[in-house]
Amino acid sequence: MIFAETIGIGDELLSGLTLNTNSVFIAQELEALGIMTRWQTTVGDDLDDIRDALDRALSRADVVTLTGGLGPTHDDMTKKALCNYFHVDLKFYPEILEKIKKRFERRGYKLPKINENQAEYPANAELLHNSAGSAQGMAFQVGEKVVYSMPGVPREMRAIMLEEIIPRLKDRTSTRVLRVRVHTTGVPESRLYESIHHIFRDKPDLKVAYLPKHTGVTIRLSLFAEDAKAGRSELDATVNQLRQLLPKAIYGVNEDTLPAVVGELLRQLNAKVTTAESCTGGLIANMLTDVSGSSDYFEAGYVTYANRVKHGVLDVPLEVLESEGAVSEATVKAMLSGALSISGADYAVAVSGIAGPTGGTEDKPVGMVYIGVGRKDDFTVKRFQFGQDRVMNKEMTAMAALNLLRLKLLADATQ
Amino acid sequence: MIFAETIGIGDELLSGLTLNTNSVFIAQELEALGIMTRWQTTVGDDLDDIRDALDRALSRADVVTLTGGLGPTHDDMTKKALCNYFHVDLKFYPEILEKIKKRFERRGYKLPKINENQAEYPANAELLHNSAGSAQGMAFQVGEKVVYSMPGVPREMRAIMLEEIIPRLKDRTSTRVLRVRVHTTGVPESRLYESIHHIFRDKPDLKVAYLPKHTGVTIRLSLFAEDAKAGRSELDATVNQLRQLLPKAIYGVNEDTLPAVVGELLRQLNAKVTTAESCTGGLIANMLTDVSGSSDYFEAGYVTYANRVKHGVLDVPLEVLESEGAVSEATVKAMLSGALSISGADYAVAVSGIAGPTGGTEDKPVGMVYIGVGRKDDFTVKRFQFGQDRVMNKEMTAMAALNLLRLKLLADATQ
Numbered sequence: 152m153i154f155a156e157t158i159g160i161g162d163e164l165l166s167g168l169t170l171n172t173n174s175v176f177i178a179q180e181l182e183a184l185g186i187m188t189r190w191q192t193t194v195g196d197d198l199d200d201i202r203d204a205l206d207r208a209l210s211r212a213d214v215v216t217l218t219g220g221l222g223p224t225h226d227d228m229t230k231k232a233l234c235n236y237f238h239v240d241l242k243f244y245p246e247i248l249e250k251i252k253k254r255f256e257r258r259g260y261k262l263p264k265i266n267e268n269q270a271e272y273p274a275n276a277e278l279l280h281n282s283a284g285s286a287q288g289m290a291f292q293v294g295e296k297v298v299y300s301m302p303g304v305p306r307e308m309r310a311i312m313l314e315e316i317i318p319r320l321k322d323r324t325s326t327r328v329l330r331v332r333v334h335t336t337g338v339p340e341s342r343l344y345e346s347i348h349h350i351f352r353d354k355p356d357l358k359v360a361y362l363p364k365h366t367g368v369t370i371r372l373s374l375f376a377e378d379a380k381a382g383r384s385e386l387d388a389t390v391n392q393l394r395q396l397l398p399k400a401i402y403g404v405n406e407d408t409l410p411a412v413v414g415e416l417l418r419q420l421n422a423k424v425t426t427a428e429s430c431t432g433g434l435i436a437n438m439l440t441d442v443s444g445s446s447d448y449f450e451a452g453y454v455t456y457a458n459r460v461k462h463g464v465l466d467v468p469l470e471v472l473e474s475e476g477a478v479s480e481a482t483v484k485a486m487l488s489g490a491l492s493i494s495g496a497d498y499a500v501a502v503s504g505i506a507g508p509t510g511g512t513e514d515k516p517v518g519m520v521y522i523g524v525g526r527k528d529d530f531t532v533k534r535f536q537f538g539q540d541r542v543m544n545k546e547m548t549a550m551a552a553l554n555l556l557r558l559k560l561l562a563d564a565t566q
Numbered sequence: 567m568i569f570a571e572t573i574g575i576g577d578e579l580l581s582g583l584t585l586n587t588n589s590v591f592i593a594q595e596l597e598a599l600g601i602m603t604r605w606q607t608t609v610g611d612d613l614d615d616i617r618d619a620l621d622r623a624l625s626r627a628d629v630v631t632l633t634g635g636l637g638p639t640h641d642d643m644t645k646k647a648l649c650n651y652f653h654v655d656l657k658f659y660p661e662i663l664e665k666i667k668k669r670f671e672r673r674g675y676k677l678p679k680i681n682e683n684q685a686e687y688p689a690n691a692e693l694l695h696n697s698a699g700s701a702q703g704m705a706f707q708v709g710e711k712v713v714y715s716m717p718g719v720p721r722e723m724r725a726i727m728l729e730e731i732i733p734r735l736k737d738r739t740s741t742r743v744l745r746v747r748v749h750t751t752g753v754p755e756s757r758l759y760e761s762i763h764h765i766f767r768d769k770p771d772l773k774v775a776y777l778p779k780h781t782g783v784t785i786r787l788s789l790f791a792e793d794a795k796a797g798r799s800e801l802d803a804t805v806n807q808l809r810q811l812l813p814k815a816i817y818g819v820n821e822d823t824l825p826a827v828v829g830e831l832l833r834q835l836n837a838k839v840t841t842a843e844s845c846t847g848g849l850i851a852n853m854l855t856d857v858s859g860s861s862d863y864f865e866a867g868y869v870t871y872a873n874r875v876k877h878g879v880l881d882v883p884l885e886v887l888e889s890e891g892a893v894s895e896a897t898v899k900a901m902l903s904g905a906l907s908i909s910g911a912d913y914a915v916a917v918s919g920i921a922g923p924t925g926g927t928e929d930k931p932v933g934m935v936y937i938g939v940g941r942k943d944d945f946t947v948k949r950f951q952f953g954q955d956r957v958m959n960k961e962m963t964a965m966a967a968l969n970l971l972r973l974k975l976l977a978d979a980t981q
């Protein structure tokens with residue numbers, strides 16, 4: 152196994168003002184080559200701290216990446232630290248200075264004095280071309296180990312990583328890591344684990360991770376494979392097994408989103424959907440219309456926050472609102488029925504609940520929500536009990552509603 | 567100066583699948599107390615690596631935080647490493663087991679066996695209450711130094727950090743970093759900079775950062791101050807200067823959100839608002855209803871995606887839709903007028919545009935949006951040209967619409 156360490160450099164990373172997305176990108180790219188990032192270190196623009204981190208990294212990792220500290224506006228601490236660590240001087244590259252000058256001229260600027268240091272690099276560095284900026288990347292061979300240094304600007308780091316570093320590292324490994332993310336909603340992490348962990352017992356080469364959010368848990372499967380094709384079909388088979396165990400909870404894989412999956416089913420059925428929302432306040436319609444092309448199957452949505460509007464717009468009978476209350480099965484059924492009839496859509500989703508944090512009662516506490524989906528004369532209404540946080544309650548309600556709709560559409564599509 | 571080191575634990579952080587937002591949050595909170603995070607380390611769920619990182623951190627930092635590795639489904643590597651490092655055993659807390667059991671029962675679940683280890687902690691740990699979950703935080707005194715351990719779930723980490731750790735650390739420092747975030751929308755970063763940077767010339771102790779997003783730029787002001795009161799009034803004065811320079815762009819500070827500011831103005835005017843949305847698909851209603859108590863001023867919203875629905879629900883004349891098109895000033899005016907009359911609200915917002923990525927023409931390219939706000943007989947409609955990305959276009963449209971509404975309400979409130 153080849154291990155990597157990424158070192159991020161910059162005071163702005165430490166002060167919490169910039170998220171270190173570079174380390175994330177590098178780790179993903181390396182992992183796809185079977186190189187495992189085992190340590191991530193972040194230090195400030197401080198000579199001793201950089202040198203110390205580099206020393207430590209070379210004592211334990213095979214591949215070390217440095218990002219940041221190469222910009223023209225700070226004092227260039229990374230190059231100083233590298234010179235210092237390798238006991239070399241800076242070397243001036245006149246051809247690089249020419250290139251940088253041209254780059255600036257093309258944009259109608261004169262090269263500021265401060266940028267001229269971008270033509271100087273530690274004498275033992277192999278330079279790595281930067282197609283997205285003027286600061287070059289650097290490679291240093293240290294026995295069997297290797298150090299790569301890149302600018303901190305994500306666009307430039309990515310260019311050097313993809314065009315220069317990955318091709319150099321590709322031949323060092325034969326293992327590849329294959330990945331699939333399986334998205335679920337409506338089942339807590341511990342229950343998911345209990346229903347599926349047995350299938351991984353005889354698959355020791357498969358790594359499983361549970362990534363929980365309040366709107367659902369993503370199950371990530373990773374497979375180290377020498378043979379990419381065999382590995383891919385092993386992963387596919389596992390996803391099928393999971394789908395059979397969790398047909399209700401799993402709505403998609405990888406880039407799939409629940410609204411897009413729902414949209415695909417509506418297209419298959421050549422059907423339209425409408426929304427009647429109380430506590431979600433437009434979130435369900437908003438999620439549906441995040442999908443490009445959704446105007447093909449979504450034409451109208453109603454946000455009926457007040458009882459008066461539930462009655463006036465959706466024709467929910469006043470008697471129902473008075474006797475059962477707005478948060479009730481009867482109201483949600485009437486909302487479904489009203490939305491279907493005024494919109495002319497084939498399917499409707501309706502929700503009514505107490506988003507909170509205020510407005511709860513003993514009978515109807517904060518987080519209680521009725522969710523209905525249906526088509527003419529075929530309504531399903533379920534009661535849910537979510538939590539105390541308003542925005543999370545809205546998001547959980549919307550996901551649960553779209554998932555109920557998905558199951559209804561799926562049943563109709565496979566009939 | 568007191569130095570801190572944050573250690574993030576978890577294979578998912580190293581594999582690049584989860585961004586380490588915890589370290590960012592912790593660094594910001596510590597900086598506000600004048601404690602500088604000088605190193606950030608991330609290691610996997612590996613006993614030796616965790617112990618090694620802890621040892622290293624205690625050799626150089628005064629305050630060490632650990633996050634992650636405390637979830638119920640993984641083997642709990644962090645607690646093992648802490649026991650190992652401090653040469654202590656786990657201690658079982660029956661009262662915590664009871665609490666966790668009750669927490670599960672309240673949600674209608676039985677506590678899974680796998681969660682029972684959340685009642686065990688290293689014997690020398692001082693437990694820190696977690697108001698957002700069942701895994702407790704831990705504090706360890708090591709001579710003058712201190713180690714805090716928290717779960718990796720951001721919501722739980724934040725609760726422990728804010729409620730338990732910050733109060734404990736407050737007394738250790740006298741310097742404070744005072745901060746204010748000033749939120750703007752609708753003006754690009756470079757234009758903001760040009761209009762305001764002159765006021766910072768004579769304030770060398772004030773650090774200014776521009777944090778741009780597609781929905782607006784936040785200007786962050788930081789001030790190191792020994793005297794918190796004097797510092798606070800210097801900051802307040804600067805915010806007032808900014809508000810005078812940018813009255814249209816600045817909508818709030820710190821935790822203010824644009825929908826909440828709009829809601830406050832509606833309350834002041836004792837007025838109600840309604841929404842008529844085409845390209846935003848419910849997003850504006852959704853943002854308004856993210857604010858607790860919004861049912862006081864928001865009763866009804868209409869998502870009229872199809873022309874048929876703009877006519878049927880909002881009474882937009884068919885002639886207007888045919889001659890001017892759905893994306894036009896005339897249509898948006900008619901949408902405002904229809905929404906006001908059917909909802910009975912005092913104010914309305916209406917939008918119609920090409921969200922993209924498809925549907926653009928030469929005359930009406932992707933990203934073109936008409937936004938209208940108004941009350942009876944007093945409509946303002948403006949045309950905007952946003953970008954190519956569908957979801958970003960929706961978000962920019964919603965922010966621009968709410969900001970136009972804010973300015974209208976403000977004018978009416980100060981008349």
